[in-house]
Amino acid sequence: MLFKIRFLKKIDYFLLFITILIILILSLLFFNNPKLLSIMLILIGIIIIEILILQIYRRLSKNLECIIQINNIKLVETFRKEINKLSGEIFVNTLNLYIPPLFSDWTLDGDLLKIIIDEIYLREKINILELGSGASTIVISRILKSLNKGMLYSIEHDVVFYNKTKKLLLLNGLEDICKLYLSPIEKVIINNEEFLWYDTKFINKIDLIDMLIIDGPPIYLGKMSRFPALPLLIEKLNSNCIIFLDDAFRDEEKNIIKKWMNLYSNFHYQTINTSKGALKITI
Numbered sequence: 001m002l003f004k005i006r007f008l009k010k011i012d013y014f015l016l017f018i019t020i021l022i023i024l025i026l027s028l029l030f031f032n033n034p035k036l037l038s039i040m041l042i043l044i045g046i047i048i049i050e051i052l053i054l055q056i057y058r059r060l061s062k063n064l065e066c067i068i069q070i071n072n073i074k075l076v077e078t079f080r081k082e083i084n085k086l087s088g089e090i091f092v093n094t095l096n097l098y099i100p101p102l103f104s105d106w107t108l109d110g111d112l113l114k115i116i117i118d119e120i121y122l123r124e125k126i127n128i129l130e131l132g133s134g135a136s137t138i139v140i141s142r143i144l145k146s147l148n149k150g151m152l153y154s155i156e157h158d159v160v161f162y163n164k165t166k167k168l169l170l171l172n173g174l175e176d177i178c179k180l181y182l183s184p185i186e187k188v189i190i191n192n193e194e195f196l197w198y199d200t201k202f203i204n205k206i207d208l209i210d211m212l213i214i215d216g217p218p219i220y221l222g223k224m225s226r227f228p229a230l231p232l233l234i235e236k237l238n239s240n241c242i243i244f245l246d247d248a249f250r251d252e253e254k255n256i257i258k259k260w261m262n263l264y265s266n267f268h269y270q271t272i273n274t275s276k277g278a279l280k281i282t283i
Contacts, residue, residue: 111274116213116244117143126150129209129236131198131229132216133165133180141174152178153206155198157185157217181205185221190231196222200232208238215246227256230264241283249277 113136120126120143128144130137133156144150156162162182169175183198197217212233217225226245237243247253248271257279261269272278 112244112246112272112276112278113139115272115274115278115280116140116211119211119242120144120147120149123210124149126210127207127238128152128211128213129206129233130154130213130215131226132156132214132218133161134215136213136215137165137178137180138168138172138174141169141178142172145174145177150210151207153202153209154178154180155183155202155216156180157183157198157221179206185217188228188232190228195228196225197228197232203233203236206236209233209236210238210241212237212241212243213246214244219247219250219252224252224256224259226253227259230260234264237283239283243279243281243283245279245281247276248272248279253277253279 116136117139120128120140126144127150128140130140130152133154137152137154141152144152154165156165159182162180166175166180169178169180181202183200183202185196186199188195188197188200212229214226214229219225230243245253245257248257257269260267260281266283268282270280270282272280
């Protein structure tokens with residue numbers, strides 16, 4: 001219902017009562033005068049219209065106020081996310097890389113990368129598997145080399161990105177700390193379901209891992225393309241392994257998370273409010 005009594009204030013009731021009372025008195029006094037009676041009826045109509053306009057105005061004002069408050073909250077949240085993202089990218093530029101990587105829409109965002117780096121600092125020794133290479137490959141390799149505490153395995157399906165990442169590793173002297181594998185997309189079967197995922201040959205070439213970063217394959221390659229990561233790599237995860245999933249706020253990833261939760265209900269799932277959304281899983 002558009003018009004509700006709650007938009008009328010006490011002063012409205014009082015003025016409305018007085019006005020109608022005056023009009024009724026005048027109507028009784030001039031009951032025998034049709035012209036004056038018509039005027040009184042017109043006045044009553046005008047008052048009703050004014051009340052309706054008043055309610056519309058108050059309702060619009062109230063809704064506008066709510067919209068402004070919501071937009072302000074969203075603006076603050078967006079600003080906070082962008083600051084976190086930027087702070088991660090600024091941190092990357094302090095690593096003294098000879099050829100720093102460029103961040104793009106396909107790149108692991110700076111805010112999630114910063115969280116991953118913090119986790120690396122907390123571990124004494126750490127082997128990392130990254131699904132999807134790029135800027136994060138160079139940054140994580142640089143951190144691991146400076147701390148002398150582990151190895152990065154990076155999986156890439158695209159030849160162009162593979163060659164680009166490999167060149168950046170060489171230019172920055174990081175080829176010894178990162179083992180980069182070219183793994184084309186192929187069909188895999190999990191629980192009688194077919195998915196498109198990386199060529200699984202790399203799995204036998206890697207050691208047990210302490211951190212799994214899932215930032216591939218890209219969503220356009222196939223439905224639920226990131227789901228196979230846990231079922232196919234579960235035997236390679238150390239007991240203290242931590243898992244990060246990027247783009248966790250997308251509908252596709254939400255469905256993947258539901259399937260994982262059904263399969264691995266004993267894992268702990270925590271949403272991270274990054275610019276693109278992330279999920280942290282601990283075993």
